Amino acid sequence: MNVALFVTCLADHYFADAAADTVRLLRHLGCTVSFPEAQTCCGQPAYNAGRQGEALRMARHTIGVFEDADAVVVPSGSCATMVKKFYPRLTGGTATLADRTFELGEFIVHRLGVTELGDGLAGRRIAIHQGCHALRELRLESEPATLLEGCGAEIVPWEAHDECCGFGGLFSVKMTAVSAAMADRKLDTLPEIDWVVSGDGGCVLQLDGRSRAREMGVEFVHLATALWRGAAAPGGAR
Amino acid sequence: MPTGIRDYPARAREIIRKDPLVRESVTGATIAFDEKRRRSYAEIDAEAWRRWAEGVKNHTLTHLDRYLTEAEARLEANGAEVHWAEDAAEAREIVMELAQRHSVRDVVKGKSMLTEEIDLNPALERARIDVLETDLGEFILQLFNEPPSHILGPAIHKSLQQVRNLFTEVLRTDSDADPDTLAQAAREALSDVFIRADMGITGANFLVAETGTVALIENEGNIRLATSLPRVHVAIVGIEKLLPRMTDLAGFLQLTARAATGQPIGCFVSLIQGPALHPEDDGPEEVHVILVDNGRTDVLAHEHAWEALRCLRCGACLNVCPVYRQTGGHAYGYVYSGPIGSVLDPGLLGLHEAMPLPFASSLCGACFDACPVRIPIPELLLEWRREAQEAGLTPWKERAALAGLAGMATRPGLYRAAGKLGSRLAGTGMARSLPMLGAWAEDRALPKPSRRTFRELWRAGIE
Numbered sequence: 149m150n151v152a153l154f155v156t157c158l159a160d161h162y163f164a165d166a167a168a169d170t171v172r173l174l175r176h177l178g179c180t181v182s183f184p185e186a187q188t189c190c191g192q193p194a195y196n197a198g199r200q201g202e203a204l205r206m207a208r209h210t211i212g213v214f215e216d217a218d219a220v221v222v223p224s225g226s227c228a229t230m231v232k233k234f235y236p237r238l239t240g241g242t243a244t245l246a247d248r249t250f251e252l253g254e255f256i257v258h259r260l261g262v263t264e265l266g267d268g269l270a271g272r273r274i275a276i277h278q279g280c281h282a283l284r285e286l287r288l289e290s291e292p293a294t295l296l297e298g299c300g301a302e303i304v305p306w307e308a309h310d311e312c313c314g315f316g317g318l319f320s321v322k323m324t325a326v327s328a329a330m331a332d333r334k335l336d337t338l339p340e341i342d343w344v345v346s347g348d349g350g351c352v353l354q355l356d357g358r359s360r361a362r363e364m365g366v367e368f369v370h371l372a373t374a375l376w377r378g379a380a381a382p383g384g385a386r
Numbered sequence: 387m388p389t390g391i392r393d394y395p396a397r398a399r400e401i402i403r404k405d406p407l408v409r410e411s412v413t414g415a416t417i418a419f420d421e422k423r424r425r426s427y428a429e430i431d432a433e434a435w436r437r438w439a440e441g442v443k444n445h446t447l448t449h450l451d452r453y454l455t456e457a458e459a460r461l462e463a464n465g466a467e468v469h470w471a472e473d474a475a476e477a478r479e480i481v482m483e484l485a486q487r488h489s490v491r492d493v494v495k496g497k498s499m500l501t502e503e504i505d506l507n508p509a510l511e512r513a514r515i516d517v518l519e520t521d522l523g524e525f526i527l528q529l530f531n532e533p534p535s536h537i538l539g540p541a542i543h544k545s546l547q548q549v550r551n552l553f554t555e556v557l558r559t560d561s562d563a564d565p566d567t568l569a570q571a572a573r574e575a576l577s578d579v580f581i582r583a584d585m586g587i588t589g590a591n592f593l594v595a596e597t598g599t600v601a602l603i604e605n606e607g608n609i610r611l612a613t614s615l616p617r618v619h620v621a622i623v624g625i626e627k628l629l630p631r632m633t634d635l636a637g638f639l640q641l642t643a644r645a646a647t648g649q650p651i652g653c654f655v656s657l658i659q660g661p662a663l664h665p666e667d668d669g670p671e672e673v674h675v676i677l678v679d680n681g682r683t684d685v686l687a688h689e690h691a692w693e694a695l696r697c698l699r700c701g702a703c704l705n706v707c708p709v710y711r712q713t714g715g716h717a718y719g720y721v722y723s724g725p726i727g728s729v730l731d732p733g734l735l736g737l738h739e740a741m742p743l744p745f746a747s748s749l750c751g752a753c754f755d756a757c758p759v760r761i762p763i764p765e766l767l768l769e770w771r772r773e774a775q776e777a778g779l780t781p782w783k784e785r786a787a788l789a790g791l792a793g794m795a796t797r798p799g800l801y802r803a804a805g806k807l808g809s810r811l812a813g814t815g816m817a818r819s820l821p822m823l824g825a826w827a828e829d830r831a832l833p834k835p836s837r838r839t840f841r842e843l844w845r846a847g848i849e
Binding site: 165168187193 | 395398399409708711744745746747748750751752754768772774775780784789791795809822828830835836839840841842848849
């Protein structure tokens with residue numbers, strides 16, 4: 149299958165290895181991956197701030213960039229939501245890109261029909277942070293756990309797993325004290341684990357930033373990297 | 387009425403940093419409420435109930451003139467007196483006039499956010515009328531001299547120990563009394579007053595047009611007493627509280643209780659249609675219903691915000707909200723706090739007055755899933771943000787930054803260069819002097835940019 153990668157701003161600059169792992173994983177699963185170089189920002193910062201005109205300009209740009217792609221994979225639940233749910237609102241329902249775009253875990257489970265990637269995460273204890281947009285806009289709830297368990301990981305229950313980390317883009321700098329307190333609620337309820345896995349770079353920046361400020365030593369791993377580690381170990385299969 | 391909304395960010399910060407007990411109390415109580423709500427929703431086909439309730443409310447709100455007229459006619463036929471108040475001042479004047487007419491000296495009150503909204507208690511107190519809040523939470527807050535911080539659990543921000551200490555001082559209870567003992571002490575303190583009171587003032591959960599029925603849900607029995615013992619009962623009702631028929635009420639009583647506390651129905655439901663019919667009957671001699679607009683027709687006329695008028699005041703959105711949980715309601719600076727406050731207050735008060743509440747959300751969407759009438763709170767927040775941007779109510783630096791982002795994002799070459807420069811700078815000491823990153827760095831370590839961007843990795847070839 150031909151797949152275009154929409155890398156997203158944060159993955160490009162802060163999670164470049166996770167983005168590269170996305171490419172490796174998709175190739176491993178038999179996809180031919182392209183990277184349209186004219187891609188930029190999905191426009192969510194403007195959209196969430198109420199700057200709909202600017203968000204629409206960025207949406208149109210992105211829609212143009214991926215015009216010919218059969219399938220677009222996004223290693224971010226939030227940016228995938230922008231394309232899948234908010235572009236149709238902005239463009240009045242004309243954005244067919246929405247139907248061709250998939251969050252990474254969604255793509256592997258539902259489009260490729262793969263849930264067993266390998267056993268590279270055997271014995272690893274993982275808490276999953278469920279990003280709000282993937283969970284409540286795209287209704288992707290079980291996919292990360294299914295895939296990680298499919299790699300042999302033990303998913304450790306976390307009472308705050310589905311609560312917002314407090315990032316929210318501009319929210320994190322406009323309402324910084326509330327935002328940090330929200331991250332604390334997540335961090336203070338973490339069980340004994342090896343990794344916190346999240347499919348969203350934004351949430352990791354927030355939680356990791358707060359965890360490092362508090363010198364908590366929590367290790368955050370992007371979903372793409374965790375899955376690639378799970379798939380690439382000896383015995384890793386499709 | 388001046389509000390403290392503008393100070394939301396500073397007040398929130400102060401509560402979080404200086405009064406950590408508030409965050410602890412609010413988080414604990416709202417999580418408990420929300421767990422009960424989730425369990426209760428799971429017992430029914432919640433989605434079907436929510437869609438039904440949304441439909442009934444939408445129908446009612448789009449035919450409000452008809453149902454208000456019907457309700458008025460029914461209430462008057464039942465022997466109740468109906469009053470119309472366009473704003474808070476008119477509503478207060480009507481209450482004061484009634485109090486004077488009946489030489490009222492003691493008022494007992496049931497919990498009502500609308501009486502907070504119209505600032506009723508201070509007006510009564512200025513006329514030297516004793517007002518006693520009879521809901522346990524409101525009673526506690528009246529002793530603390532604080533406004534409610536939650537629609538349903540007004541004293542949610544107080545710890546058990548704080549209430550214990552207060553009651554030991556005021557009601558002479560033991561310093562280690564359990565919650566039941568404290569509640570009993572409050573009940574005893576209140577019992578005389580119900581008998582002495584000349585007037586009972588309540589809000590209303592619903593007003594049924596078909597029968598002219600004021601419906602009140604509660605768990606303590608104080609509303610039952612406040613509406614039956616005093617000579618005069620005054621129900622102060624927002625015009626959005628209408629329901630067409632009794633059969634609608636049957637569903638809404640259940641859904642409200644499930645959303646609010648996870649109960650199948652409230653312990654007490656009072657249905658009030660008018661005064662006692664005969665002198666020997668129980669019940670007040672006079673029942674007055676004051677229908678209050680106070681900005682609601684403006685909200686109804688708004689292209690998007692009208693959906694917030696479906697609100698049942700159940701508090702489910704507050705309970706599930708991770709933003710509300712950090713501070714409780716006082717940080718918001720107005721009667722209606724949390725997610726519903728952030729979309730309702732701009733409509734009721736005007737957007738300018740309610741800034742920056744539409745921005746006091748991470749748009750996590752938990753509120754929409756909890757809301758029993760499916761108010762699309764995240765979408766309404768975005769609409770208010772859009773209006774705020776268009777009206778120039780947001781900082782110009784922020785507008786400029788977002789315009790700059792859009793300019794770059796439509797020019798890929800520029801975007802690549804600026805993106806790399808930006809993320810490198812963000813990882814250095816310079817970041818702390820940049821406006822937005824400076825705020826980020828107050829509470830968090832700076833983000834660590836990747837050694838090479840993904841674009842660079844791609845060009846070099848990914849193995």
